[in-house]
Amino acid sequence: MKTLRFNRAAAIVLRQFYLMRGSPARLLPLFVWVAIDIVLWGFITKYLNSIAAPGFNFAYTLLGAVLLWDFFGRVMLGVTTAFLEDVWSRNFINIFATPLSISEYVTGLVMTSISTSLIGLAVMMALAMLVFGLSFFVYGLMLIPFLLVLFLFGIALGVFASAVVLRLGPASEWLVWPVPALLSPFVGVFYPLSTLPSWMRVVAHILPPSYVFEGMRTIVLGGRFSGITLLWGGCLAVLYIMLAGGYFVHVYRYAARTGLLARYSAESAS
Amino acid sequence: MNKVLSVEALHKYYGAKPAVAGISFEVGRNEIVGLLGPNGAGKTTTINMILGVLQPTTGTIRIEGRDLATDRSRALACTNFTAVYATLPGNLTVYQNLRILGMIYDVKQLSSRIEELLVQFDLKAFRNVKCGLLSSGEQTRVQLAKALLNRPHLLLLDEPTASLDPSAARDIRATIREFTVRDSVGVLWTSHNMYEVQDVCDRALFLSHGKILLEGDPKTLPREHGKVSLEELFITVAREPLTLGAG
Numbered sequence: 139m140k141t142l143r144f145n146r147a148a149a150i151v152l153r154q155f156y157l158m159r160g161s162p163a164r165l166l167p168l169f170v171w172v173a174i175d176i177v178l179w180g181f182i183t184k185y186l187n188s189i190a191a192p193g194f195n196f197a198y199t200l201l202g203a204v205l206l207w208d209f210f211g212r213v214m215l216g217v218t219t220a221f222l223e224d225v226w227s228r229n230f231i232n233i234f235a236t237p238l239s240i241s242e243y244v245t246g247l248v249m250t251s252i253s254t255s256l257i258g259l260a261v262m263m264a265l266a267m268l269v270f271g272l273s274f275f276v277y278g279l280m281l282i283p284f285l286l287v288l289f290l291f292g293i294a295l296g297v298f299a300s301a302v303v304l305r306l307g308p309a310s311e312w313l314v315w316p317v318p319a320l321l322s323p324f325v326g327v328f329y330p331l332s333t334l335p336s337w338m339r340v341v342a343h344i345l346p347p348s349y350v351f352e353g354m355r356t357i358v359l360g361g362r363f364s365g366i367t368l369l370w371g372g373c374l375a376v377l378y379i380m381l382a383g384g385y386f387v388h389v390y391r392y393a394a395r396t397g398l399l400a401r402y403s404a405e406s407a408s
Numbered sequence: 409m410n411k412v413l414s415v416e417a418l419h420k421y422y423g424a425k426p427a428v429a430g431i432s433f434e435v436g437r438n439e440i441v442g443l444l445g446p447n448g449a450g451k452t453t454t455i456n457m458i459l460g461v462l463q464p465t466t467g468t469i470r471i472e473g474r475d476l477a478t479d480r481s482r483a484l485a486c487t488n489f490t491a492v493y494a495t496l497p498g499n500l501t502v503y504q505n506l507r508i509l510g511m512i513y514d515v516k517q518l519s520s521r522i523e524e525l526l527v528q529f530d531l532k533a534f535r536n537v538k539c540g541l542l543s544s545g546e547q548t549r550v551q552l553a554k555a556l557l558n559r560p561h562l563l564l565l566d567e568p569t570a571s572l573d574p575s576a577a578r579d580i581r582a583t584i585r586e587f588t589v590r591d592s593v594g595v596l597w598t599s600h601n602m603y604e605v606q607d608v609c610d611r612a613l614f615l616s617h618g619k620i621l622l623e624g625d626p627k628t629l630p631r632e633h634g635k636v637s638l639e640e641l642f643i644t645v646a647r648e649p650l651t652l653g654a655g
Binding site for chain 1: 497500501504507509
């Protein structure tokens with residue numbers, strides 16, 4: 139039975155901490171882009187509230203949705219960016235020719251993402267509450283499972299995206315940056331899933347964030363939202379984490395077998 | 409157990425092309441073994457397989473008796489390396505790099521171990537300097553400090569003095585020799601400097617086309633094969649390996 143050594147995973151987190159501490163270029167993106175999103179959508183909701191019929195606050199559906207979606211994006215990119223640091227500094231041999239196991243390495247990436255995404259979340263919540271008057275009490279305790287499902291799926295997607303970069307080479311990082319934007323039309327961040335054509339709804343039902351945004355809208359509009367439905371989204375997210383972890387291990391073994399790991403900058407083993 | 413490293417019938421094929429074709433050798437405690445051969449002979453492929461970053465097609469690698477394929481973490485915990493193609497991240501300082509890798513290797517009393525190595529390799533002045541700002545000689549010293557961080561039982565050195573001036577190279581050789589004897593370490597050393605190999609290695613393995621062609625004491629090997637120097641023997645291995653294989 140292989141045991142996971144916390145100290146080794148913590149070393150991966152420490153590496154990111156050292157990098158961020160001395161680099162505004164790494165530190166600012168943790169909260170600047172999400173803060174700009176909140177400001178932009180904050181004003182849009184203010185404007186919509188001023189022209190729409192009184193009684194409905196767009197902040198709860200639009201601004202809340204942007205906040206949740208940006209949190210998901212930060213979680214995913216938190217994992218991927220931490221992995222890319224090893225790509226950019228050609229550090230694979232130094233990292234993988236050590237006792238560090240794959241599970242310890244991936245745990246380190248996830249721990250990094252937890253800390254970086256929480257910074258982004260805190261900044262977004264503070265801005266949304268203090269500047270645009272978004273009250274999170276509207277969502278009630280469901281806010282916690284909403285965030286949890288998005289967090290789990292963000293981790294799954296981050297690990298999967300890292301595996302894709304490991305498999306296809308450094309240039310493929312450009313494939314992973316737009317992944318959240320690619321998913322957003324399917325998961326109904328700003329509109330009900332019923333708006334989508336049927337084939338898109340099928341895709342939506344296998345994506346955990348769809349359950350979060352449907353649930354959020356249902357609660358805001360005063361309907362009843364079943365926790366069981368969200369649980370299904372959570373189960374899907376856990377399944378995706380397992381699949382993404384399995385895929386990362388599969389790609390790592392492929393890279394070690396073909397020589398890609400030792401000659402990564404060549405982008406292919408042949 | 410006297411053997412730190414035991415390699416048996418190691419093969420690595422890329423498609424149908426063999427990079428390493430069935431080599432077997434051992435490295436004992438207090439022993440420095442030179443792995444020699446022309447470019448493309450299979451030296452780095454062999455070292456990458458021992459480091460676990462390249463999976464052999466067939467064959468076994470045991471470090472301190474532990475099979476690398478099934479007990480990777482424990483086998484690599486007592487191993488370390490330096491290689492010109494694996495420089496430490498240039499965006500971290502000397503101390504930060506040593507700290508992170510020390511945690512990964514579970515080094516006990518890490519802070520004092522780092523300070524000890526900074527003194528040993530004359531790196532105190534560069535403690536808080538980013539590795540990317542160091543000269544190649546200074547980077548080599550940092551890599552050697554990193555390689556000794558976990559007091560390894562097996563040390564893999566891929567051209568460790570390639571970017572050092574002769575004086576610094578001599579000091580580094582002396583340090584590694586001292587460490588080898590003091591801590592009962594086994595060292596696998598690749599170099600294209602035949603003077604260095606004769607000076608430092610107890611035994612040399614000549615690799616050609618993925619096979620071990622010759623093996624023996626680097627001081628007596630040239631004479632045994634009718635050559636004046638190790639360099640002349642090396643050139644023969646590189647250009648006319650069949651004449652040696654037949655002999």
